Amino acid sequence: MIRTVAAMILAAASVQMTCAGESPEVNHSAAFVQGEQWLDTDGNPINAHGAGMLYHDGRYYMYGEYKVGETVLPEWATWECYRTDVTGVSCYSSSDLRNWKFEGLVLKAHENPDHDLHASKVLERPKVVYNASTGKFVMWAHVESADYTKAAAGVAVADSPTGPFEYLGSFRPNDAMSRDQTVFVDDDGKAYQFASSENNATMYINELSDDYLRPTGRFTRNFIGASREAPAVFKHDGRYYVLTSGCTGWDPNSAQIAVADNVMGPWTVWGDPCRGKDADKTFYAQSTYVQPVQGCDDTYLAMFDRWNKTDLQNSRYVWLPIVWGNDGMPTIPWRDAVELPESKK
Numbered sequence: 001m002i003r004t005v006a007a008m009i010l011a012a013a014s015v016q017m018t019c020a021g022e023s024p025e026v027n028h029s030a031a032f033v034q035g036e037q038w039l040d041t042d043g044n045p046i047n048a049h050g051a052g053m054l055y056h057d058g059r060y061y062m063y064g065e066y067k068v069g070e071t072v073l074p075e076w077a078t079w080e081c082y083r084t085d086v087t088g089v090s091c092y093s094s095s096d097l098r099n100w101k102f103e104g105l106v107l108k109a110h111e112n113p114d115h116d117l118h119a120s121k122v123l124e125r126p127k128v129v130y131n132a133s134t135g136k137f138v139m140w141a142h143v144e145s146a147d148y149t150k151a152a153a154g155v156a157v158a159d160s161p162t163g164p165f166e167y168l169g170s171f172r173p174n175d176a177m178s179r180d181q182t183v184f185v186d187d188d189g190k191a192y193q194f195a196s197s198e199n200n201a202t203m204y205i206n207e208l209s210d211d212y213l214r215p216t217g218r219f220t221r222n223f224i225g226a227s228r229e230a231p232a233v234f235k236h237d238g239r240y241y242v243l244t245s246g247c248t249g250w251d252p253n254s255a256q257i258a259v260a261d262n263v264m265g266p267w268t269v270w271g272d273p274c275r276g277k278d279a280d281k282t283f284y285a286q287s288t289y290v291q292p293v294q295g296c297d298d299t300y301l302a303m304f305d306r307w308n309k310t311d312l313q314n315s316r317y318v319w320l321p322i323v324w325g326n327d328g329m330p331t332i333p334w335r336d337a338v339e340l341p342e343s344k345k
């Protein structure tokens with residue numbers, strides 16, 4: 001009886017992550033409750049922070065920061081640069097967005113103290129894209145020094161979505177700082193890196209070479225002086241959208257959505273897409289990625305991190321579907337849980 005009541009309450013406050021307009025039977029046990037500990041298929045907590053997703057050959061792959069161990073604030077810190085040791089980038093795979101199989105660390109920390117991936121450094125926001133012309137999986141990530149002065153992008157490459165990824169090195173794209181970042185591949189196969197630059201004040205959109213390994217040298221400066229970070233880019237009905245956060249370290253702030261007819265801009269800011277309880281604080285979370293749900297025209301899953309800045313490995317996740325208004329404006333209403341259909345496979 002108690003379980004039935006709990007299921008009814010959850011059903012009232014949750015949303016079905018199915019194709020817009022469809023209402024298939026959904027098992028309520030398949031709901032992810034926002035901010036609770038989410039488990040992989042082995043029963044371990046999903047550890048993929050600042051994550052991105054890739055859909056490839058009928059499977060979703062999720063890549064994120066694998067945060068384990070103590071969170072430290074260095075004694076020399078002049079701001080809240082809490083960090084955990086670099087361990088690597090985790091990968092999980094799923095056929096249904098609900099059941100996630102741990103595929104291991106696909107890019108691992110390095111033993112050399114001078115290496116970008118040494119435990120003493122910072123590795124954030126890995127994003128993996130597939131290059132159809134080279135057949136390679138390409139990872140871009142924010143690689144940092146412990147004091148966040150390096151502000152560079154690291155690139156790695158693999159033959160399989162589950163790695164192992166070979167680290168190729170880091171640089172500042174177009175000689176500009178690169179911190180929070182994502183990579184977006186357009187329908188024509190061209191790829192773009194979006195990165196918080198100029199000390200996070202301005203977002204750069206860097207066009208990438210055909211192999212996705214380098215910038216071409218063509219870039220635009222966007223949201224100049226507006227201090228936006230945590231970019232998540234998606235395309236709907238031929239228009240481009242970028243969801244971002246403000247810039248307040250690990251603390252939550254208001255999200256913002258902008259729209260453009262051209263991926264390199266100019267962008268028009270539409271404002272905060274979040275709706276409902278704690279919307280002005282992005283539900284105490286920060287954007288990381290927006291994943292189109294395969295086979296569903298208008299269904300997009302917006303992914304957020306709910307950071308626990310003094311215990312980063314215990315940071316949690318918030319996933320919410322995007323709701324499209326008649327004006328084309330996307331909104332992200334709060335729901336206590338997101339129901340993801342169990343795989344029929």
Ligand code: DGJ
Nearest residue numbers: 081124180229230249250
């Ligand atoms: C906000 C960024 O979005 C995070 O990825 C991380 O870099 C923190 N700042 C560090 O304070």
